[in-house]
Amino acid sequence: MKNFFSNLGYFLKEAKTIFRIDFLSNIFSIFSIGLIFFILSMVISGWWLSKEVVEVLQKEAEINIYFEEGLDNIRVNNLLENIKSIKGVREANLVDKEESYKRMEEILEKEARILELFDENPFQPFIEVKIDISEVDGILEDLEPLENIDYIRDNKDIIDKLEKIITILTIVGILVITATGISTLVVISHIIRQGIYNNRDQINTLKLLGAPDSFIGFPFLLEGLFLTVVGGILAFGLIFFTFRLGYKQIGTSLLFIPLPSMEGLVKAMAIFILILSGALGIIGSFFGLSSAKGN
Amino acid sequence: MIEARDVSLVYGDGTEALKDVNLKIDKGDIVYITGHSGSGKTSLLKLFMGIEYPTKGQLKVLDLDIKKEEENNIRKMRRLIGPVFQEFKLIRGRTALENVMLGLRFLNLPHRKIKEESIIALEKVGLGHKRDSLVEHLSFGETQRVAIARAVVRKPAIILADEPTGNLDLDNALNIMELLTSFRDEDTAVIITTHATHLLEDIDEGKFIRVNQGQVTVESRGEA
Numbered sequence: 001m002k003n004f005f006s007n008l009g010y011f012l013k014e015a016k017t018i019f020r021i022d023f024l025s026n027i028f029s030i031f032s033i034g035l036i037f038f039i040l041s042m043v044i045s046g047w048w049l050s051k052e053v054v055e056v057l058q059k060e061a062e063i064n065i066y067f068e069e070g071l072d073n074i075r076v077n078n079l080l081e082n083i084k085s086i087k088g089v090r091e092a093n094l095v096d097k098e099e100s101y102k103r104m105e106e107i108l109e110k111e112a113r114i115l116e117l118f119d120e121n122p123f124q125p126f127i128e129v130k131i132d133i134s135e136v137d138g139i140l141e142d143l144e145p146l147e148n149i150d151y152i153r154d155n156k157d158i159i160d161k162l163e164k165i166i167t168i169l170t171i172v173g174i175l176v177i178t179a180t181g182i183s184t185l186v187v188i189s190h191i192i193r194q195g196i197y198n199n200r201d202q203i204n205t206l207k208l209l210g211a212p213d214s215f216i217g218f219p220f221l222l223e224g225l226f227l228t229v230v231g232g233i234l235a236f237g238l239i240f241f242t243f244r245l246g247y248k249q250i251g252t253s254l255l256f257i258p259l260p261s262m263e264g265l266v267k268a269m270a271i272f273i274l275i276l277s278g279a280l281g282i283i284g285s286f287f288g289l290s291s292a293k294g295n
Numbered sequence: 296m297i298e299a300r301d302v303s304l305v306y307g308d309g310t311e312a313l314k315d316v317n318l319k320i321d322k323g324d325i326v327y328i329t330g331h332s333g334s335g336k337t338s339l340l341k342l343f344m345g346i347e348y349p350t351k352g353q354l355k356v357l358d359l360d361i362k363k364e365e366e367n368n369i370r371k372m373r374r375l376i377g378p379v380f381q382e383f384k385l386i387r388g389r390t391a392l393e394n395v396m397l398g399l400r401f402l403n404l405p406h407r408k409i410k411e412e413s414i415i416a417l418e419k420v421g422l423g424h425k426r427d428s429l430v431e432h433l434s435f436g437e438t439q440r441v442a443i444a445r446a447v448v449r450k451p452a453i454i455l456a457d458e459p460t461g462n463l464d465l466d467n468a469l470n471i472m473e474l475l476t477s478f479r480d481e482d483t484a485v486i487i488t489t490h491a492t493h494l495l496e497d498i499d500e501g502k503f504i505r506v507n508q509g510q511v512t513v514e515s516r517g518e519a
């Protein structure tokens with residue numbers, strides 16, 4: 001350890017020299033590592049964002065229950081109370097004929113004129129039930145024995161589709177993380193090997209003087225770490241600008257979906273990239289060092 | 296300190312560089328290894344440093360058995376040796392001082408001490424004024440002195456100098472010989488190879504190892 005600290009200046013200087021000797025390929029490596037991290041972070045942010053969106057949508061998950069026509073208020077209220085007492089139901093509200101009509105008007109906006117073609121309000125009152133999505137099957141079961149229910153619109157296809165999207169996103173995310181992780185490791189260990197090859201005479205001399213492998217390898221480790229961390233910072237810069245642009249664009253057009261705060265996302269990405277780049281830099285350097293050791 | 300029993304060295308291509316070598320080198324010895332070009336002098340030094348391993352026989356250097364399985368211990372053993380290579384093996388792009396400091400870097404010394412000792416060593420070889428010059432800008436003789444400083448700075452148990460007089464005229468050769476042997480003391484043995492036997496004619500103390508086509512004969516002069 002004493003050894004290590006009294007030589008820290010030497011290690012840094014050596015790492016700098018190694019970097020300079022192979023300057024161009026080091027610069028290219030930084031750019032490719034930066035881009036790899038950028039792609040990785042974009043995929044992860046996309047994955048996270050869609051997860052958040054899906055969660056929001058899930059909270060909005062609802063089923064609509066239509067009851068028999070002409071049911072009197074007491075029975076409707078009874079039904080409402082029964083539904084409310086089912087496990088997994090978060091909220092149940094009566095949407096009457098007029099409310100139903102109004103909602104359709106809002107949805108149709110300009111096209112709402114076609115509603116005027118009807119002599120009478122064609123919409124039916126229904127009970128809107130907000131549910132816990134994971135309980136949907138149980139809820140449907142519990143609704144079965146209730147009387148006076150005419151028809152249930154459970155939106156199950158949409159809910160199922162959402163879950164499928166989450167699964168696909170997760171798989172894609174894992175694949176991309178793995179692929180980018182491996183490419184970073186390959187790039188790093190390759191550049192370390194290159195550095196070792198370029199410095200082979202010097203390394204040989206150090207061995208002849210009795211230097212331990214840790215002493216010989218440490219500057220290369222520093223170099224690898226430097227490459228990935230600078231690559232990471234580059235990626236972070238790109239992400240920051242992309243997010244700012246993205247939030248400006250999407251933020252206005254997708255108002256109905258509350259996006260997670262940009263600061264939170266950017267901060268999380270910064271920490272993530274820093275840790276990842278550090279770890280990959282060290283692991284990649286070790287690969288490079290141990291693969292070059294044989295020669 | 297160094298003891299060889301029936302040591303032979305056959306290179307990978309079948310060249311038999313050393314045959315049944317028996318020798319013993321003690322603490323504080325001065326040893327001259329002579330022989331024609333290609334006779335096996337460097338090969339002998341390579342064995343001493345654990346760069347090559349005996350194909351046959353047993354070789355002990357500083358209490359360590361020289362064989363392949365001991366690579367880690369051989370590294371440690373080398374830290375007790377101050378080698379001056381035939382082709383110097385200094386690190387380009389670094390100054391004279393930085394090269395000398397490298398001799399001390401992994402010996403567990405504080406940075407200040409490493410620097411101080413290195414400056415002293417450079418001064419001892421007469422190069423105090425060149426410490427900040429890049430080694431590739433130095434003359435041949437200066438380069439050689441930097442290599443010597445790097446070897447002696449660690450106060451090694453053995454100084455190994457391979458052909459230090461190789462490209463020098465008589466005067467300079469004698470000076471280098473004198474410089475190298477001046478580092479001999481009771482804890483430090485000095486081993487020098489040379490094919491310039493005329494340089495050794497007037498020397499009346501030391502061990503003389505003659506290598507002839509891989510075979511070794513040892514002769515002692517004076518007290519040693």
Ligand SMILES: Nc1ncnc2c1ncn2[C@@H]1O[C@H](COP(=O)(O)OP(=O)(O)OP(=O)(O)O)[C@@H](O)[C@H]1O
Pocket residue numbers: 306307308310311312330331332333334335336337338339458490
């Ligand atoms: N790595 C090697 N592989 C095969 N043969 C080798 C190797 N190194 C040396 N030799 C051979 O071993 C013999 C002894 O070589 P060595 O270098 O020990 O000679 P030397 O006495 O140091 O010569 P010089 O005075 O020219 O430096 C030579 O025939 C040489 O060609």
Ligand SMILES: [Mg+2]
Pocket residue numbers: 336337338381457458
């Ligand atoms: Mg030789």
